[in-house]
Amino acid sequence: MASTHVTKRAKYKTTIKDPGTPGTLRMTFEKILFVPHNPKSAGKLDVEFRYIKGKKHTKEGSNKPPWLNLTNNQNGSFIFEFENYSDLQECRDFVGKVLAKGGEVSEKPTVAYPDEQLSAAEMELRIKLLQEDSELQKLHKQFVLSGVLTETEFWATRKKLLDREASKKTKQRLGFKSAMISDIKPSTDGRTNKVTFNLTPEVILQIFAEKPAVHRAFLSYVPNKMSERTFWTKYFRAEYLHSTKNSIAAAAEAAEDEELAVFLKQDDILASEARKKIRRVDPTLDMEADEGDDYTHLPDHGILREGSKEMTESQNELYKRSLSQDINRHAAVVLEGRAVDVELEDTKAVAEALAQSKQKSSNKGESDGDTSRERLDRLSRMTEIEDLQGPNTLPLAPLCIKDPRDYFDSQQANALRSSGDALGEIEQIKCGLSTQEVYGSLRESISSIKAMGLKEPIVKPEVAHQVFDALTNSISNTKYHIGKNPQESVLDRLPRKTKEELLHHWTSILELLKHFWASYPITTTYLYVKVNRLKDAMSNIYPQLEALDAAIQHYEASMQKRSAQSGERPNGYV
């Protein structure tokens, strides 16, 4: 079917509900022409194909009539109802061919290209990025949908954004609450002695993270041995016993109830974790190592002091847990941050996810080559006395400027203005001099050079200093102004709409230029085609820019007139 056009009978509808205007649909490579049978009716249509962005159609076998829906770039749509499905088929194929020919135009911004096997996840990421950044979306729409750039080309320059890790990192994760678990206070119903605890998955995660023994118990007991409800009841029973600070009673209860004892005992997992962690601790504060050299604090050596360890040999010691321990543990967990990133709904899921993440981190801990390296680095950094030597590059996180325009724009604008100011001053000085004077001074200096030869510093230090000063001044000025008035820039003097338009053109030109120069040297025909495409696109923008330019000039002229009327000199003479 190499025909250059298709002609079919069809009804043209503006909306689905519209009964439609019967007529003839004629499609060529360039345009779509619909002529109603009744020349008086208003349904005449003449659309160029390049405005058509997508097509939809009903399927054969569905109870809908054979419709072809063409969408244009203004999101308007043209619906044609055919007499039968074979007509629809033919037209659809033709439209598909034309659309494919007219550039790699896609139905949706997310459609995959044959040259690029995209996974669904990657696709999703791209869509998400586009949704998050309206600027990007605009650009994408403008260039990819119009076929100036292909999807791949567009994203190739934005690999960083696509870097999953990077995009993940920027997302801030919620940490644990600063409040302690022991702050969970029960509510009473006021009549009986019954108390009720409200446990949210959030709280449960915190309990699991701070008390690995409880976590382990949960994994092994629930739901095989006891229900989740009994589990937490027991837990709070234990907490209550603990809060009474009566270690004897706690010991007694623990002796009777094996499961309760789990909650009351010292956390053995914590203890073993601590032993592991202590090996990785900063050696400059490793007090545990001191014990190795401390021969006077052997049991019974040295002087007994107030506050030194009381040797209580009672079994109850096992059931004592100090508030300090709890606080330290809590702070450590908060500092570590949340390891689990699942949606918190089910306790069981929470418990398992935590167990998994622990497994991972312990595996990571095995290979602690880097950490010891890092520890040493830190140690050597710590030993240096900072102000006795030159500045040190600190391991700071790189500054992440999301929208560089926020920064450079104001910077540039201010630099422009202040340098303009400075120029103005110089001009003023110059204006004070007549031509003769200038000439005279020049002669003078030439003759002095003739007489005395070139002096050692060709440029006088004072002059150099002055120039230098002026330069630095303008730079520091910029800084000063930025702090004072971050919004002010040249653009801000323009009406909002114009500004946006201008910026948009600016970004699109930038994008095009980026691709344009990236295509050099033009070695393949593909690149050649691309460069041409880019050139065309740019040439499309230029007239628009020129128009804008004229508009701005007009605007400024009127502004000037207005300000002249009010008797003021414009301070920013351009």
Next chain:
Amino acid sequence: MKFQIEDVTVFFPYDYIYPEQYSYMIELKRALDAKGHCLLEMPTGTGKTIALLSLITSYSLSEPETSIKLIYCTRTVHEMEKTLAELKLLHNYQIKHLGPQARLLAIGLSSRKNLCVNPTVLAAENRDSVDAGCRKLTASWVRAMAAENPNVPTCQFFENYERAASAAVLPPGVYTLQDLRVFGKEKGWCPYFLARHMVQFANVVVYSYQYLLDPKVAGIISKEMQKESVVVFDEAHNIDNVCIEALSVSVRRQTLEGATRNLNRISQEIDRFKATDASRLRAEYNRLVEGLALRGNLPITDNWLSNPALPDDILKEAVPGNIRRAEHFLHVLRRLVQYLRGRLDTENVEKESPVSFVASINSHAGIDQKTLKFCYDRLHSLMLTLEITDTDEFLHIQTICDFATLVGTYDPILQLSCHDASLAIKPVFDRFQSVVITSGTLSPIDLYPRLLNFHPVVSRSFTMSLTRDCICPMVLTRGSDQLPVSTKFDMRSDPGVVRNYGKLLLEMVSVVPDGIVCFFVSYSYMDGIINTWNDSGILKEIMQHKLVFIETQDVVETTLALDNYRKACDCGRGAVFFSVARGKVAEGIDFDRHYGRLVIMFGVPFQYTLGKILLARLEYLRDTFQIKEGDFLTFDALRQAAQCVGRVIRSKADYGMMIFADKRYSRHDKRSKLPSWILSHLRDVNLNLSTDMALHIAKEFLRKMAQPYEKIGGSGRKTLLSEEDLEKMGDGGMDEMLY
């Protein structure tokens, strides 16, 4: 930079030097030239350690023929690591400028626990178990057995080290404990024995005080150090206490019970040997007749802590006849334990001099002084003979023998606890040419020579020249409700005081960035106050601003808490650390830079004055040195307080605030005992503040500190000197520049 002090070219690894570091070096050099001892106080945060290290190493470089050995004593292992890290920096610098001639060997020495790389031994929890675990694998008889029976486990690392024999040496360089472990692992040699072996060749040895002061340890490790060594005691403000503890033993009921168990075990062993290998016991008897001078011949692994009495005090004579036989010795020990148990049953506190105590032992248990003296060595010999390797089980009987030997050796001064700090350090002063005692707080500086009984050739206290007022001490006397705050005995449990202290901290956490450190007067007080704050919800509010970490009596937990505290400060979260004056953290952990922008000292850290031992010591000090009890207690309390707050400054670029929260600090007699570098910044208007005023001052101070400033120092006095400055300074010009 490189500069000249008289005839010595000093290599200093930084581009600039503080003037006080420069004058510190000059004084130090004077002491080295005079071959005498010296006492130097210089505020924390002025780089004492690096000044000291670079002068002494440069000094020995300038006189290559007389190789001076530097013995650098730190109080703790982490300070050891820090010192070695600074030395490494210096050494790299010297190598860069001098080439291979600047090479030196510097090692840190610590116990097996910190140096062992054998994973099976290292699994043990404490030092004694690690020691015992090592002996089980490396004792000479174990190795002899292993030679016959391959199933007897030995230590791979030690065997390799032995096999390498004289080839097992450390190449020149600076080795921290970590480096030693890494080196040992790489080569497959035991780092502990390698380090022990290398001590005699090293130019710089860094180890704990106790390796020199505690005769038990010094006897085996420090005996080969030559006279020309320079000994440095860094952070030596507590040196008197260390000396005292080294010679003190206390015996408790559990100790005696343990000792009895140990004796039973020994008696079983003796019986076993009698049945199987009686010749060993006989050989031991013969050896003992000849005397105890057997240490030199022992294989290195069989060494253990040597006699607790000082080397010269033990006579080189034969062991008394009545304890030469193993059974007899056992009986003597049983009688001794029995006697001590009887003594422990009393209800009253009894103070007795060793002389009368020994007399009483003699009459009640029939053990004379000479026998007591030899108890420790005799026990050692017996345990070697019996091939006992699990020495950690035998700590109790060791303590008893330790006690017996000490009691039998010293005459009038020792009463269960030692009161005379000069006893332990005396051999050090006698043996070594120069001993340098230095710390940030040695005020009043004239007290130390008296306490330690020595005559320094140089004794000097340096002030600190600050580029800006980077420390801000304040005395807070009243809470926000204008009621006085204090930890005085009658006020400390007052809920108003506790609340006011809590409010103070709460206000401060909301304005001070990064780290805050709080010191309390004791563990029990800290526990109490934290519980009260927890109940009243103040703690919860504090936690909204900063994470809270607490020092506990468990060292592992405290270390982890500290590590987390630093992480929290590093990441910008900010944290508060609760600690105890006189605790381990106060002794040795730095809270410099963002790790401590504010220290709050809650109360005055007086010693527990009702303690019998303290009273006895005070009495001793009064009688011997005419030091008044009150004076000594105040001196002691304020040096602790100064020590606590002094940990916030590391350099002149650093800044920090210090709040002394107790009304007693405003009194002149207390305050004046603070070191001069704090006093000089304590303005009169800051002497009597309430919480709201302190908060205002804190805000002002922090704002001021955030401004950029000229590091070199303003007009007039320079607080940083460059190489040219030093060159310009003639001898005459120097003084005007510095002071």
